[in-house]
Amino acid sequence: MMLNMSLTTPFAVYVHWPFCLSKCPYCDFNSHVRHGGVDEAKFVRAYETEIAAIAARVPGRTVSSIFFGGGTPSLMQPSSVQAILDCIGKHWTIAPDVEVTLEANPTSVEATRFRGYRTAGVNRVSLGVQALDDVALKELGRLHSAQEALDAVAVARSIFDRYSFDLIYARPRQSLDAWEAELKRAIAEAAEHLSLYQLTIEPDTPFFGLHKAGKLNVPDEDLARDLYDLTQTVCDAAGLPAYEISNHARPGAECRHNLVYWRGHDYAGIGPGAHGRLTLDGRRIATETEKRPEPWLMRVDAQGTGITLEEKLTAGETADEYLLMGLRLAEGIDVARYSALSGRPLDAKRISILREEGAVETTAEGRLRVTQSGFPLLDAVVADLAA
């Protein structure tokens, strides 16, 4: 199927800042520590070069959201953020209601830059609070205390109309009662959006080694499931239902940038290790850039982008990606769009078995979605339905 990209289709730009002050022992994101400092100006010039090169390939788009993720983008100077935003605005049209999010770590030093980010054009921050418990924060290797995180949230609230923060639950030794109290306290501090992630033990992290050695007492499957169910109940009651498996918002306050990924729209990935999805000549292309910051710089110098992998997705791959991403959303997927993308409908028999098991349901609008009780089994449901 030829994909048609109208000017009104959402188009997002993701900018990855790959540096952190220290590496958290659970994290496998593309983040690097540079004790000798980072030549920020040099990186910003390379981001500008990469933006220009990608915009030359997908010109004429209207940018509906920009997301500075990391790593720790709140280590960037506001002037760097400004320069990158100006460059995006030079090469594409910026929608009047563009959402510009920056991920920030909640230390006091970083919070002092919030006003500068707002002046630069950022209109939403997402803070990595992770826990409101000092013992847990220490175990997670975080550099902030619970009070410092709450202070940073208060600064965010005073500067931005829209802010969100992240918490990690199903942490070592966490009980249902303790999580309920912590979550309620977080909700009292939240505005319209919260990201609540179950701790994942990622391979090649220090937590993985500790877990394997039996030194990390994380909740078993049953307790993790109860913690997940409790999270849904508490958030629903507070008017913050899950619109995605780990993301909660008041209706209308969803992160528009993340919706671009989950709804299968295009996004440019800028910076070390950023992924992109672009429609070129009617075909969907997956891009990936060099992950290591300095080799990424060298590649941008040599070829204009840090892209190391560029793959034309087949119709089946494009459709399955839509299924995989779309079923994470409470709104589910448009089955007609799946059929149009893949050239064949979803298997009605498999859907009916999953429906009988209570894992999926069809909405009043005819969309297919995973039920709340089916969400913890999402991977299995997707595997069952994919081509």
Ligand SMILES: C[S@@+](CC[C@H](N)C(=O)[O-])C[C@H]1O[C@@H](n2cnc3c(N)ncnc32)[C@H](O)[C@@H]1O
């Ligand atoms: C890419 S991180 C960047 C945010 C920022 N650097 C910070 O740490 O505050 C985005 C979020 O992913 C979540 N995260 C990272 N590793 C995780 C893991 N192993 N399990 C669950 N959540 C994780 C954390 O909540 C984190 O805030």
Ligand code: SF4
């Ligand atoms: S969780 Fe955030 S601060 Fe910690 S290493 Fe990962 S990206 Fe960096």
